[in-house]
Amino acid sequence: MGLFDKKPSRDDVIAQGIAQQAADAEAAAGGSDKKDDMFSSGNPKVDMEIVKIKAQLESFNEIRKSNSERFSRLGEQMGELRGMILDTNKTLSKVEVSATKAIDLVESVQPEKLMIEIRKMDGKVESLKANIESNESMMRDLMDELKKMRSQMNFYKGIEQVAKLNEEVKGEILEIKKVEATIERHADKGESIFLDMEKKFAEYEKFQKKVDDMDSVFHAIQNDFDKMKLGISNKSDRKEFITLINKFSEFEKHTSEVLKLLDERNRKNRNDMKEAVSKIKKIVAKKQGLRIDDVDISKGDRDLPDLKLKPELLITKEDAQKIEGAQEKEAAAMDAQTKEAQEALEKKKADEQRKSEEQQKAGSDGKEEEKKGEKKDENNSSAPPENPELTPPPPPPSKPAPEKAPEKELTQPTEPVQPAKEAVPDQAEPSASPEEPGKKGGSLKGFINLVKKKVDDSIQRSENGDPNLLGVIGLRKKAEKKEEHE
Numbered sequence: 001m002g003l004f005d006k007k008p009s010r011d012d013v014i015a016q017g018i019a020q021q022a023a024d025a026e027a028a029a030g031g032s033d034k035k036d037d038m039f040s041s042g043n044p045k046v047d048m049e050i051v052k053i054k055a056q057l058e059s060f061n062e063i064r065k066s067n068s069e070r071f072s073r074l075g076e077q078m079g080e081l082r083g084m085i086l087d088t089n090k091t092l093s094k095v096e097v098s099a100t101k102a103i104d105l106v107e108s109v110q111p112e113k114l115m116i117e118i119r120k121m122d123g124k125v126e127s128l129k130a131n132i133e134s135n136e137s138m139m140r141d142l143m144d145e146l147k148k149m150r151s152q153m154n155f156y157k158g159i160e161q162v163a164k165l166n167e168e169v170k171g172e173i174l175e176i177k178k179v180e181a182t183i184e185r186h187a188d189k190g191e192s193i194f195l196d197m198e199k200k201f202a203e204y205e206k207f208q209k210k211v212d213d214m215d216s217v218f219h220a221i222q223n224d225f226d227k228m229k230l231g232i233s234n235k236s237d238r239k240e241f242i243t244l245i246n247k248f249s250e251f252e253k254h255t256s257e258v259l260k261l262l263d264e265r266n267r268k269n270r271n272d273m274k275e276a277v278s279k280i281k282k283i284v285a286k287k288q289g290l291r292i293d294d295v296d297i298s299k300g301d302r303d304l305p306d307l308k309l310k311p312e313l314l315i316t317k318e319d320a321q322k323i324e325g326a327q328e329k330e331a332a333a334m335d336a337q338t339k340e341a342q343e344a345l346e347k348k349k350a351d352e353q354r355k356s357e358e359q360q361k362a363g364s365d366g367k368e369e370e371k372k373g374e375k376k377d378e379n380n381s382s383a384p385p386e387n388p389e390l391t392p393p394p395p396p397p398s399k400p401a402p403e404k405a406p407e408k409e410l411t412q413p414t415e416p417v418q419p420a421k422e423a424v425p426d427q428a429e430p431s432a433s434p435e436e437p438g439k440k441g442g443s444l445k446g447f448i449n450l451v452k453k454k455v456d457d458s459i460q461r462s463e464n465g466d467p468n469l470l471g472v473i474g475l476r477k478k479a480e481k482k483e484e485h486e
Contacts, residue, residue, distance in 0.1 A: 186284060193280050197273075204269055211262055218255050225252055247337045251330055 225248050 190280075190284055197277065197280075200273060204273070207269070208266070211266060214262070215259065218259060221255070222252065244337055244341055247333055251334065254326060254330055 228248060229245060
């Protein structure tokens with residue numbers, strides 16, 4: 001039974017005693033034969049009351065026993081509680097003593113100041129940790145360097161070898177400095193070489209562009225000449241056109257020779273430039289052992305006397321004068337040829353007009369002669385020539401052909417020459433009027449005038465020094481400027 005268990009009440013104890021008595025009574029009823037021998041008054045009620053009283057007395061005895069047991073237990077528990085209280089008092093006294101000691105210690109220590117000092121110490125510890133780590137890293141580096149030094153010093157034995165090594169290192173450093181000086185000197189030369197090469201290449205590109213322009217102009221003139229050849233070849237019976245074809249062929253030959261000369265000089269320039277570049281590369285490779293492509297071009301112009309172009313590649317004054325004289329002769333011949341052709345055409349037209357006037361005056365002599373003359377004129381006018389655009393034109397009296405034309409007319413395309421299939425002499429159209437040959441002759445006149453204008457304008461532009469035509473005077477001026485510059 002515990003110390004603080006619930007105590008049974010008095011009623012509970014009485015009820016237990018009554019229940020026990022009832023159980024005893026039942027047991028007594030079962031063994032009534034035996035109990036009858038024990039007590040019998042003859043009155044059952046009295047016997048029942050006596051039995052109840054007896055049971056109550058027994059229950060009271062049990063209650064007394066239980067109470068005595070409870071009190072004894074309570075005494076024991078009280079003793080235990082007393083011992084426990086004494087123990088707790090002892091522990092409390094000890095705790096009080098230790099608490100007072102702790103309070104005294106805390107008051108003597110002053111925890112706020114202690115915390116401040118601890119924080120300071122923590123900061124110092126952190127800084128010392130960083131220093132320690134740096135020192136450790138330095139120590140590790142020093143150890144590594146010492147190990148390397150030991151491994152390197154193993155190769156050398158004695159102070160004499162170290163001194164010899166020092167002298168060798170000094171000599172190598174001097175040689176390296178000399179090599180650097182030579183490399184810088186050769187690099188400067190290479191830079192000057194490359195700058196000169198760039199200038200020459202720029203001039204070469206300009207020259208190539210001018211040659212291309214001259215080639216395009218020559219092809220255009222050649223196309224015009226081919227068209228004129230096709231038209232003039234159909235008029236083989238006219239001497240002025242044959243001579244004109246011959247002059248044009250001579251001009252074509254002259255221009256082809258000029259172009260060949262330019263191509264040859266262009267090829268010579270290319271070959272000389274290639275030879276100069278290869279020579280420079282070989283010189284640089286021999287002197288400093290480097291490729292010319294590795295040199296850094298970063299400085300200004302410098303003179304290089306080793307690199308010179310051949311004077312044969314330049315156009316001299318004598319060559320320019322020869323070319324200029326040939327071109328002037330060609331232009332004069334072209335002018336004379338065109339004038340002769342115009343005069344012949346004008347004479348022919350005057351003869352035709354005179355014949356027509358004589359035929360009109362002779363109309364009174366006879367109608368038959370007029371009809372015959374008209375039929376002849378109609379046959380001559382209606383029968384188309386081999387090339388209708390190249391028939392002799394009547395010159396316009398009020399509009400003479402200009403000697404020089406502006407540059408815009410040079411770009412205008414010439415009239416296309418119709419093929420010979422359209423002009424069949426055997427099949428003459430009866431509906432063709434006599435005015436059509438005059439119109440076609442006028443187109444031929446305009447074509448000849450346009451060719452003359454082109455030739456005159458090209459001569460004028462070459463004399464003015466037009467770079468697109470590469471005239472002789474322009475080439476001569478360029479050669480003179482180059483000589484002055486050199």
